Amino acid sequence: MPTPLAEKLRQRIAISGPITIADFMTACLLDPDHGYYTHQQPFGTKGDFITAPEVSQMFGEIIGAWLIHQWHELGCPAPFSLAELGPGRGTLMRDILRVATLDDAFNQAAKIQLIEASPRLRAIQAQTLGPWAQRVGWHDDFEHVPPQPLLIVSNEFFDALPIRQFVKAQGQWRERMVGLDDAGALVFTIGEAALAAIELPPGHAQAEDGDIYERAPTREAMAGMIANHLSDYGGAALHIDYGHTKTAIGDTLQAVKNHAFTQILSTAGEADLTSHVDFEALAKASTAPGISVTPVMTQSAFLLANGLLERAGRLGANQSTAKQDEIRAAVQRLAGNGPDDMGDLFKVIIINARLTH
Ligand code: SAH
Numbered sequence: 001m002p003t004p005l006a007e008k009l010r011q012r013i014a015i016s017g018p019i020t021i022a023d024f025m026t027a028c029l030l031d032p033d034h035g036y037y038t039h040q041q042p043f044g045t046k047g048d049f050i051t052a053p054e055v056s057q058m059f060g061e062i063i064g065a066w067l068i069h070q071w072h073e074l075g076c077p078a079p080f081s082l083a084e085l086g087p088g089r090g091t092l093m094r095d096i097l098r099v100a101t102l103d104d105a106f107n108q109a110a111k112i113q114l115i116e117a118s119p120r121l122r123a124i125q126a127q128t129l130g131p132w133a134q135r136v137g138w139h140d141d142f143e144h145v146p147p148q149p150l151l152i153v154s155n156e157f158f159d160a161l162p163i164r165q166f167v168k169a170q171g172q173w174r175e176r177m178v179g180l181d182d183a184g185a186l187v188f189t190i191g192e193a194a195l196a197a198i199e200l201p202p203g204h205a206q207a208e209d210g211d212i213y214e215r216a217p218t219r220e221a222m223a224g225m226i227a228n229h230l231s232d233y234g235g236a237a238l239h240i241d242y243g244h245t246k247t248a249i250g251d252t253l254q255a256v257k258n259h260a261f262t263q264i265l266s267t268a269g270e271a272d273l274t275s276h277v278d279f280e281a282l283a284k285a286s287t288a289p290g291i292s293v294t295p296v297m298t299q300s301a302f303l304l305a306n307g308l309l310e311r312a313g314r315l316g317a318n319q320s321t322a323k324q325d326e327i328r329a330a331v332q333r334l335a336g337n338g339p340d341d342m343g344d345l346f347k348v349i350i351i352n353a354r355l356t357h
Contacts, residue, residue: 002185002186002266002268003034003266003267003268003269003270004033004034004269005027005028005031005033005034005035005268005269005270006186006265006266006268006269008027008031008033008034009024009027009178009186009268010180010184010185010186013178013179013180013186014180014184017179018177018178018179018180018189018191019177019178020164020175020176020177020178020191021162021163021164021165021175021176021177021178021253022162022163022164022217022218023162023178024178024268025162025163025253025273026162027268027269028268028269028271028273029160029272029273030117030118031269034268034269035118035269036269036270036271036272036273037117037118037120037121037160038118038119038120039120039269040269040270042088042272043088043089044089048256048257048258048259048271048272049256049259049272050259051088051155051156052092052155052156052240052299052334052342052346053088053091053092053095053155054088054089054091055330055333055334055342056327056330056331056333056334057095057098058308058311058312058315058327058330058331058334059092059095059303059334060091060092060093060094060095060096060098060099061095061096061098061099061311062303062306062307062308062311063092063095063096063153063238064095064096064097064098064099064100065099065306065307066238066306067082067096067100067106067151067153067238068099068100068102068103068106070151070235070236070352071106071109071151073354074149074234074235074236074354076105076106076109077109077148077149077234077235078105078108078109079109079110079111079148080109080110080111080148080149080150080151080235081110081111081113081145081146081148081149081150081151081152081235082096082100082110082111082112082113082151083112083113083114083115083145083150083151083152083153084113084114084115084152084153084154085115085142085152085153085154085157085158085222086115086116086117086154086155086156086157086160087114087115087116087121087125088121088125088155088156089121089124089125089128090114090124090125090126090127090128090129091128092153092155093112093114093125093128093129093132094128094129094130094132096153097112097129097132111135111137111146111148112132112135112136112137113136113137113138113139113145113146114136114137114138114139115138115139115140115141115142115145116138116139116140117140117141122138125138142222142225142226142229143225145229147229147232147233148233149233149234149235150226150229150230150233150234150235150236150237151235151236151237152226152235152236152237152238153237153238153239153240154237154238154239154240154241155240155241156240156241156242156274157239157241158216158219158222158223158239158241158243158277158282159241159242159243159274159275159276159277160272160273160274161216161218161219161222162216162218163214163215163216163219163253163275164176164214164215164216164217165212165213165214165251165253166195166198166212166213166214166215167190167210167211167212168207168208168209168210168211168212168213169190169209169210170209171209172194172195173194173195173198173200173213174190174191174192174193174194174195175190175191175193175195176188176189176190176191176212177189177190177191178265185265186265186266186268187265188265198213198215199215200213201213201247201248201249202247203248203249204249207249211249211250212249212250212251213249213250214250214251214252214253214275214278215281216275216277216278216281219277219281219282219285220281220282220284220285221285223282223285223286224285224286224287224288226286226351227285227286227287227288227291227351227353228288230288230291230351230352230353231288231289231290231291231353234353234354235353236350236351236352236353237286237350237351237352238348238349238350239282239348239349239351240299240302240346240347240348241277241279241346241347242274242276242277242345242346242347243276243277243278243279243346243347244276244277244278244279244347245279245280245296245347246280247278247280247281248278252275252276253273253274253275254273254274254275255267255271255272255273256271256272256274257270257271257272277347279296279347279349280296282349283296283349286349286351288353290353290354291351291352291353292351292352292353292354293349293350293351293352294349294350294351294352296347296348296349297347297348297349298343298344298346298347298348299334299335299342299343299344299345299346299347299348300334300335300336300337300342300343300344301348302348303334303335303343304335308331308334308335309331312327312328312330312331315327316328
C-alpha cells in the first residue's frame, strides 16, 4: 500500500512530471497534510530516532555553558537573540535555559528565538519549555530573527534541509528525480537535460556512470544568511550534525523508521528523511566580512574540550550505581567512537563574528 503522501505525489507527478529530490524531501518532511515533521512522532525511544539532547541533559548543559562563555567574550551585548534552528521537542533549549539561570545578566538579556516549520512540534516545544515558553518568539525561517546580536545553535537541523542530487549518466551529470514507473509507483529517474554548470568536487573526473553528487542550496543559503547576520550584528553560531568534513561524491540520502534504515520512496511521509551534511560546503557558505569559521571538529572533541567528563563526574557524585552507569553510558553514546556512538559521526562547526565597528 502506498502511503497517503506517496499517493499525493503520484497524482502530482502524473500531471506535471518528475520532481527533484529537493522537492521530494520537502514534501516528505513538511507536507502540511502528511509530512513527517508535521505529523509523526520522530524523537526519543518511542519515536524513530534519538538525538543527542534526548540522550542526556549533559549535552544541552555543555552547550549552555559554551553560550554563556561566548556571550561574555562578545562583551555581554544586551539584548541579544538566543536562537535555535529546528528545536525538535525543545529539549536542548530547555537544558540551555536551565544553565542560563546561573548567570542572571545573560538570562535577562537573552531573547529566545526558535526557528521551527512544524506547528505540531512548536506546540511540543512550548510544553517542554514550560514557564520559558512565555518568552519565546517562534519563526518559520531565519529571516525573521530580530536585527540584534545573535547566539544561535542547531543540532540535526541542516541534515533535514532538502538536497539536490546529480547522477553521472553516459559521461554527463544529470539531476536525479522522482518519477513514476509503468505501474504508477514512485521510482528514481534521471532528468533529461544534461547539466553543464554544476560545481563538482575534486576527483569528479574519475566519477563513473551511476555515481551521485549532492548539493544543498537551501542549506548553503541558510548558512550564508546566518553569516551575514553575524557580520552585521555580532555573535556566534554552533552547528552540530551528522556529516563529513570534505566535499565528496556519494549518495547519503537516507530514511529512518523505528531506529533502522528503511526504503526511501515507499515510506514517503512516514520515515525521517535526511542526508549527511557536507561541512566543507557549509563552511564555505558561511562567509561574510569579519567572520571566522573554526576547522570542523568531531562532537567528541567539542564535548570533551568543553567539560563533558567533569560534568558527568559532578552529576554522578553521590548517586546510585545504576544512575552512575546511566551517566557513563550517555557519555559513551555522546562522545564515544563505536558504531552506535555519536562522538565521531557527528561534526561541529563554530562561526564567530567579533565586531570591531
Ligand atoms: N534539534 C532537534 C530536532 C532535530 S529534527 C534535536 O536534536 O532533537 C529537525 C528539526 O528541524 C525538527 O524540529 C523539524 O521540524 C525542523 N525543521 C526541518 N526542516 C525545517 C525548515 N525548513 N525550517 C524550519 N524548521 C525545520
